[in-house]
Amino acid sequence: MSALPSDPVVSDTTATSDALRESAGRERREKLVRFLTDWQGVTGLLLVVIFFASAIFAPWIAPYDPNAMDIPARMSGPTWAHIAGTDQLGRDTFSRILHGGRVALYIAAIGVSASLSIGLVLGMIAGYGPRWLDNLLLLAFDAVRSFPAVILALATVALTGPSLTVVLAIVILTTIPSYGRVARTATLALRHTEFILAERSLGASTGRILFQHVMPNVIGPLLILAAMEVPVVVSIEAGLSFLGIGVLPPQASWGTILNEGYLVIRDAPWMVIAGGIPLILTTLGFTFLGEALRDIFDPRMGRGR
Amino acid sequence: MTLTNTTRRTFLTSAAALGAAGFFPGGVGMLRAQEGRVLNLRLDGDNSILDPGYMVGGTEIEAQKQCLPFLAEYVRDGDTFSWQPTAYVTRLEYVDDTHIEFELAPGLVWSGGHGTLKASDVAYSYARMKDSEWSGYFDALETVEVTGELTGTLVLNKPFAPFIMVTLCHGPGAIVCEAATEAAGGRFTTEFPAICGPYTYSATPGQRAVFEKNPEWTGPAPGFDRVVCHVITEVQAAELAYEAGEIDCTELGPDSLARYSKEMPENTAITTAGQLQYMWMGMNTQHPKLQDIKVRQAIQHAVDVDSILAGAFAGTSAKSHGIVCPGLLGARSDHGYTYDPAKARELMAESGVTGLELTLRTLNWQERLLTAQIIQANLAAIGITVNILPMESGPFWEMGMEEAGDTWQDLELWIMRFATVPDPYEATQWFISGQVGIWNWERWTDEEFDSLYDEGLSETDTAAREAIYVRMQEIMDATGAYVWINHEPETYAHKTSIEVVAAPSGELNYHRFKPV
Numbered sequence: 001m002s003a004l005p006s007d008p009v010v011s012d013t014t015a016t017s018d019a020l021r022e023s024a025g026r027e028r029r030e031k032l033v034r035f036l037t038d039w040q041g042v043t044g045l046l047l048v049v050i051f052f053a054s055a056i057f058a059p060w061i062a063p064y065d066p067n068a069m070d071i072p073a074r075m076s077g078p079t080w081a082h083i084a085g086t087d088q089l090g091r092d093t094f095s096r097i098l099h100g101g102r103v104a105l106y107i108a109a110i111g112v113s114a115s116l117s118i119g120l121v122l123g124m125i126a127g128y129g130p131r132w133l134d135n136l137l138l139l140a141f142d143a144v145r146s147f148p149a150v151i152l153a154l155a156t157v158a159l160t161g162p163s164l165t166v167v168l169a170i171v172i173l174t175t176i177p178s179y180g181r182v183a184r185t186a187t188l189a190l191r192h193t194e195f196i197l198a199e200r201s202l203g204a205s206t207g208r209i210l211f212q213h214v215m216p217n218v219i220g221p222l223l224i225l226a227a228m229e230v231p232v233v234v235s236i237e238a239g240l241s242f243l244g245i246g247v248l249p250p251q252a253s254w255g256t257i258l259n260e261g262y263l264v265i266r267d268a269p270w271m272v273i274a275g276g277i278p279l280i281l282t283t284l285g286f287t288f289l290g291e292a293l294r295d296i297f298d299p300r301m302g303r304g305r
Numbered sequence: 306m307t308l309t310n311t312t313r314r315t316f317l318t319s320a321a322a323l324g325a326a327g328f329f330p331g332g333v334g335m336l337r338a339q340e341g342r343v344l345n346l347r348l349d350g351d352n353s354i355l356d357p358g359y360m361v362g363g364t365e366i367e368a369q370k371q372c373l374p375f376l377a378e379y380v381r382d383g384d385t386f387s388w389q390p391t392a393y394v395t396r397l398e399y400v401d402d403t404h405i406e407f408e409l410a411p412g413l414v415w416s417g418g419h420g421t422l423k424a425s426d427v428a429y430s431y432a433r434m435k436d437s438e439w440s441g442y443f444d445a446l447e448t449v450e451v452t453g454e455l456t457g458t459l460v461l462n463k464p465f466a467p468f469i470m471v472t473l474c475h476g477p478g479a480i481v482c483e484a485a486t487e488a489a490g491g492r493f494t495t496e497f498p499a500i501c502g503p504y505t506y507s508a509t510p511g512q513r514a515v516f517e518k519n520p521e522w523t524g525p526a527p528g529f530d531r532v533v534c535h536v537i538t539e540v541q542a543a544e545l546a547y548e549a550g551e552i553d554c555t556e557l558g559p560d561s562l563a564r565y566s567k568e569m570p571e572n573t574a575i576t577t578a579g580q581l582q583y584m585w586m587g588m589n590t591q592h593p594k595l596q597d598i599k600v601r602q603a604i605q606h607a608v609d610v611d612s613i614l615a616g617a618f619a620g621t622s623a624k625s626h627g628i629v630c631p632g633l634l635g636a637r638s639d640h641g642y643t644y645d646p647a648k649a650r651e652l653m654a655e656s657g658v659t660g661l662e663l664t665l666r667t668l669n670w671q672e673r674l675l676t677a678q679i680i681q682a683n684l685a686a687i688g689i690t691v692n693i694l695p696m697e698s699g700p701f702w703e704m705g706m707e708e709a710g711d712t713w714q715d716l717e718l719w720i721m722r723f724a725t726v727p728d729p730y731e732a733t734q735w736f737i738s739g740q741v742g743i744w745n746w747e748r749w750t751d752e753e754f755d756s757l758y759d760e761g762l763s764e765t766d767t768a769a770r771e772a773i774y775v776r777m778q779e780i781m782d783a784t785g786a787y788v789w790i791n792h793e794p795e796t797y798a799h800k801t802s803i804e805v806v807a808a809p810s811g812e813l814n815y816h817r818f819k820p821v
Binding site for chain 2: 067069071072074075088089090158161162244248249250260262263264266267
């Protein structure tokens with residue numbers, strides 16, 4: 001078959017392709033408009049941007065070194081010099097909150113991406129592999145999910161001592177099953193679709209099928225899930241640090257600020273307030289953003305509007 | 306099973322009766338009396354070893370005082386403490402410098418059918434203590450001669466006047482039941498093999514220890530029918546519980562003590578037991594990183610203790626100059642090094658050590674963590690990186706003990722606090738050569754220190770005795786293994802409706818609490 005410009009078949013194909021492209025572009029614009037008109041989505045995005053920006057630029061925007069002590073000024077209330085007051089060692093609480101955000105961001109970024117990657121691979125293997133492997137992986141997912149994160153953390157810390165690495169390991173281990181289960185379900189749905197069967201009949205390897213054909217179709221819901229898991233991960237870190245089994249002194253984290261503030265809540269209530277606000281706003285931000293994205297990309301799972 | 310049928314009418318009748326009782330002064334009194342029979346207190350952790358020979362101390366001594374016999378007990382005399390015979394004895398007195406005679410009260414019964422309290426139990430208890438982890442308390446004791454079923458003589462190997470105050474009044478002076486202890490294998494942990502005291506003991510780990518009136522006790526009745534000690538690890542959480550009315554008495558942390566001193570909560574009084582605690586940062590002299598004394602001395606000069614007192618203790622505790630607490634014989638007003646970062650840097654340069662990284666272990670308590678962070682900042686200023694390792698009390702108290710594992714080999718720096726009794730001898734006993742690997746975690750030995758320790762036991766001249774304890778602390782300074790921190794007061798906030806009785810080292814004696 002020749003491919004002349006006047007060829008009606010080619011002309012039809014081009015027209016169809018243009019129409020599809022235009023349709024896709026229209027759909028993207030509609031989704032963007034839907035997102036921008038969703039106040040929760042915009043608020044979430046704004047809070048997430050603030051979270052990222054404050055964490056990334058903390059060394060430049062924090063007014064003081066977060067670990068610099070000024071003992072004569074210990075437990076001072078909020079002033080223009082220290083807008084969130086000072087702690088027991090006279091350290092600037094606002095600067096510690098900004099630097100605490102870096103710990104949260106570090107845990108969220110590494111923890112979520114690692115657990116998403118591992119969960120994705122294990123989920124695809126479970127959904128595409130033999131039945132016995134599926135059952136084994138499901139059992140492993142359920143076993144991990146049924147074990148409370150705090151108990152797991154306490155047991156681990158008893159063996160290794162507290163550290164940020166332990167927190168990260170706990171976060172990754174306890175959130176893998178969420179991604180794994182979603183990836184498995186999506187892979188199972190794709191397993192018998194025509195394009196996968198066609199690839200298999202053409203002799204494509206399992207790896208190629210999984211990573212070139214299944215993964216692009218599975219990753220979308222996982223990314224939405226990841227957005228909603230970020231506040232969970234941040235809360236796990238804050239919770240473990242609050243219990244004294246997270247980051248080590250003098251590193252600031254929102255959990256340690258809350259812990260130190262809780263212990264002097266009657267003498268310096270601003271510490272608990274200042275430590276709690278970023279945790280609440282970050283949780284709200286990621287939750288709003290995740291829900292808005294889910295509504296747009298997966299309306300069946302949405303809030304039923 | 307008994308079923309109670311509560312009808313609407315009976316419920317309303319009961320509620321009306323209770324309400325009416327509340328309106329009358331007598332009714333209120335009756336309700337308060339009911340309330341007053343239960344005393345709610347705080348435990349800072351589970352009691353893990355109740356055996357006086359192998360205990361950690363603290364609240365374990367409190368439990369022993371309720372359930373085991375003692376020959377003597379502390380009695381407060383204004384700002385000082387002296388001793389008096391307990392209800393377990395009808396006589397306890399020095400007949401000469403080295404002989405203390407006692408006579409037990411008749412008819413005091415051990416639980417579990419183990420018969421009555423006998424002089425042989427005293428002899429058995431103190432003989433086993435001489436071979437225990439707390440043997441230092443019994444160095445001055447030669448033997449216990451049993452002269453009758455209820456009578457005996459404590460024979461000292463040298464004149465040692467503080468023996469009753471130091472040993473018999475304190476936890477190691479507890480008497481155990483020979484028959485029951487032997488039946489339990491010679492040692493015990495979380496349960497008393499037999500009790501003979503005003504209260505029985507039961508505990509739910511992580512939750513509470515409960516002391517109920519002992520039905521077999523024929524001695525003086527305790528002030529409260531039941532004492533419930535709730536496990537609340539953090540002192541600040543205990544303060545919140547106190548302010549919420551959940552407990553009747555709690556130890557106060559430094560910040561709260563400062564706040565209470567300014568503005569006392571309603572119906573609250575403060576009782577200070579004493580300042581018989583000494584805190585320091587220890588260094589393992591045998592650890593490869595700390596073997597060079599210049600490094601240890603640099604650390605001594607680098608730590609700003611005044612900042613620790615202000616930052617971690619809100620200025621509520623006295624600066625320490627050694628293990629002998631203020632007010633005791635041998636207490637010093639200065640020590641052998643000063644806060645001098647320039648000198649510290651000089652010593653580090655002389656040592657040739659660079660890039661030193663050390664681990665500082667501490668209990669996971671707020672004041673300790675704040676102290677650790679100040680030390681961390683101070684040592685960073687002379688080029689030493691300190692990693693803080695917060696620990697739970699169980700592993701913390703075992704980490705320097707050779708018997709408990711290999712952690713002692715990795716020990717570098719730690720923050721430690723011991724409680725003591727009103728005589729300097731007690732504090733020095735933990736640092737003699739025989740205590741290396743037990744409580745001498747700094748792991749140094751010194752012949753002069755050991756011989757001075759023995760001399761201190763038998764010296765009767767006050768000035769000479771004082772000189773001994775001052776010299777012993779100078780030797781400790783010179784090891785470079787200590788940074789003296791403070792002497793915390795043991796301060797309790799309690800309801801004005803109860804009278805609190807505490808040992809000078811802070812242990813509460815529940816059965817001597819009284820409703821006021």
